[in-house]
Amino acid sequence: MTPKFEYAPAPESRSVVDIASSYGLFIGGEFVDPAAGTSFKTVNPATEESLADIAEADATDVDAAVRAARRAYERVWGRMPGSERGKYLFRIARILQERAREFAVLESIDNGKPIKESRDVDVPLAAAHFFYHAGWADKLDYAGLGTDPAPLGVVGQVIPWNFPLLMLAWKIAPALATGNTVVLKPAETTPLTALLFAQVCQQADLPAGVVNIVTGAGATGQAIVDHPGVDKIAFTGSTDVGRAIARAVAGTRKKVTLELGGKAANIVFDDAAIDQAVEGIVNGIFFNQGHVCCAGSRLLVQESIADDVIRRLKRRLTTLRVGDPLDKNTDVGAINSAAQLARITELTAAGEAEGATRWTPDCALPERGYWFAPTVFTDVSQAHRIAQEEIFGPVLSVLTFRTPAEAVAKANNTPYGLSAGIWSEKGSRILQIADQLRAGVVWANTFNRFDPTSPFGGYKESGYGREGGRHGLAAYVTEGSH
Ligand code: TAP
Numbered sequence: 001m002t003p004k005f006e007y008a009p010a011p012e013s014r015s016v017v018d019i020a021s022s023y024g025l026f027i028g029g030e031f032v033d034p035a036a037g038t039s040f041k042t043v044n045p046a047t048e049e050s051l052a053d054i055a056e057a058d059a060t061d062v063d064a065a066v067r068a069a070r071r072a073y074e075r076v077w078g079r080m081p082g083s084e085r086g087k088y089l090f091r092i093a094r095i096l097q098e099r100a101r102e103f104a105v106l107e108s109i110d111n112g113k114p115i116k117e118s119r120d121v122d123v124p125l126a127a128a129h130f131f132y133h134a135g136w137a138d139k140l141d142y143a144g145l146g147t148d149p150a151p152l153g154v155v156g157q158v159i160p161w162n163f164p165l166l167m168l169a170w171k172i173a174p175a176l177a178t179g180n181t182v183v184l185k186p187a188e189t190t191p192l193t194a195l196l197f198a199q200v201c202q203q204a205d206l207p208a209g210v211v212n213i214v215t216g217a218g219a220t221g222q223a224i225v226d227h228p229g230v231d232k233i234a235f236t237g238s239t240d241v242g243r244a245i246a247r248a249v250a251g252t253r254k255k256v257t258l259e260l261g262g263k264a265a266n267i268v269f270d271d272a273a274i275d276q277a278v279e280g281i282v283n284g285i286f287f288n289q290g291h292v293c294c295a296g297s298r299l300l301v302q303e304s305i306a307d308d309v310i311r312r313l314k315r316r317l318t319t320l321r322v323g324d325p326l327d328k329n330t331d332v333g334a335i336n337s338a339a340q341l342a343r344i345t346e347l348t349a350a351g352e353a354e355g356a357t358r359w360t361p362d363c364a365l366p367e368r369g370y371w372f373a374p375t376v377f378t379d380v381s382q383a384h385r386i387a388q389e390e391i392f393g394p395v396l397s398v399l400t401f402r403t404p405a406e407a408v409a410k411a412n413n414t415p416y417g418l419s420a421g422i423w424s425e426k427g428s429r430i431l432q433i434a435d436q437l438r439a440g441v442v443w444a445n446t447f448n449r450f451d452p453t454s455p456f457g458g459y460k461e462s463g464y465g466r467e468g469g470r471h472g473l474a475a476y477v478t479e480g481s482h
Helices: 061-075 080-098 100-111 115-136 164-177 191-201 218-226 237-249 274-290 304-316 338-353 404-412 427-437 469-474
Strands: 025-027 030-032 039-044 049-055 153-159 181-185 211-213 232-236 255-259 265-268 298-302 357-361 375-377 397-400 417-423 440-444
Touching: 025 061, 025 191, 039 100, 061 153, 061 218, 080 100, 080 164, 080 191, 080 375, 100 115, 100 164, 100 191, 100 427, 153 164, 153 218, 153 237, 153 375, 164 181, 164 191, 164 232, 164 469, 181 218, 181 237, 191 211, 218 237, 232 237, 237 255, 237 404, 255 274, 265 274, 265 404, 274 304, 274 397, 274 417, 298 304, 298 404, 304 375, 304 397, 338 357, 338 397, 397 404, 404 427, 417 427, 427 440
Parallel strands: 153 181, 153 232, 181 211, 232 255, 265 298, 265 417, 298 397, 375 397, 417 440
Antiparallel strands: 025 030, 025 211, 039 049, 357 375
């Protein structure tokens, strides 16, 4: 089948959502100008067109946001019965559902991800996260966190650009359910859905200052981390920045949770249902352009079936449609930024230079915007950079193994430990291998499945702390008496 790599803008989608020409900071329940009056632009990565001017928060603005959050915590939110807090969370969840189309279109415009993913994954999961935590708000005594677990106070939250709304939900929902107030910084390249969420907080009549959104780049995040009035830092992003944050909070009273990078192995055994596994491999690495911390970026396939799996995988990849994120038929959207595209380009060039074999489906990419064709590397050795470093793009490195022991050894041969996948028809084998994998999440005969009830988080350099489920609540309360 001829690949379709066309880019046809879908102008009608823009009419679904209003994008203002400029946005202020959301502090104390209202949009305010930044103290220094500076701003930056957020760009549509599929067209390089500027979408809006975004206020840049400095330390003065962060201080104002932390003070607003402290006031809201002391006067209202920290004292409110859980049953009342739960009502606000239910209200937010319902508004997210009602405005789902707006959120999905805005997310795809600002981030570059295909609309079918923002519509079917990001936005419904974000709403589900609020529904789930709304249910916990009045049941915290039964969460196994000791009796009467108390909130921590003001929480600083810093999130990346790959799932802007969903990461916001992962951060804000448990913090609010447990009675904390929040100062959140979205990533510089994807602030728009966080700013629309600020409007949802207003619409839900959330008390002023319970949620504050401060936009900016790394320096804004650092100002949150360094602020003495913050009781806890929740961070999702790269391992390098995570390390810097761990150093910055060392010796302070601040609690910290870190969700960092990954280099997951997707392990296919010779008894797996191969077509199903091929779908799982494609979803594992090409979902969200591979901008996924738990992406199945290393395929470990048993030697006896490797040729067959690679042949079927390549055939499947020629049917993927790369292009306009707002087109419902698009499978692979735009790379989020020029900087990320440069990183992917650099690492894939290193893959070739180190001797791996590069393959992409025959394709023409749009001239404007940031694009990268789905790419598969074979003849990859464990020492190659493309087998060790997180590429965070639509690039799969294929390695082979002979025995289950070799599969485990190779899967664990990474500084990361976030996720893994196992494909096998034998339940006993799945349980045995899962037990030996040093990964926070192990999927069996599926990949990239998320649910608010299920804790998510890593080992080793993938960070510490869990998000989601009962375990995720623990990060937002003091240790109660058991
Ligand atoms: P980072 O560069 O680490 O950025 C993450 C966030 O931290 C952004 O909001 C960033 O601001 C901010 N930041 C940058 N420097 C900072 C500093 N010194 N102090 C405080 N905050 C700072 O990561 P990214 O490029 O956005 O995201 C990709 C990485 O996130 C990948 O490694 C990926 O694996 C990881 N990730 C992990 C998970 C989980 S759950 N483990 C989920 C998603 C992503 P600016 O963006 O404005 O610079």
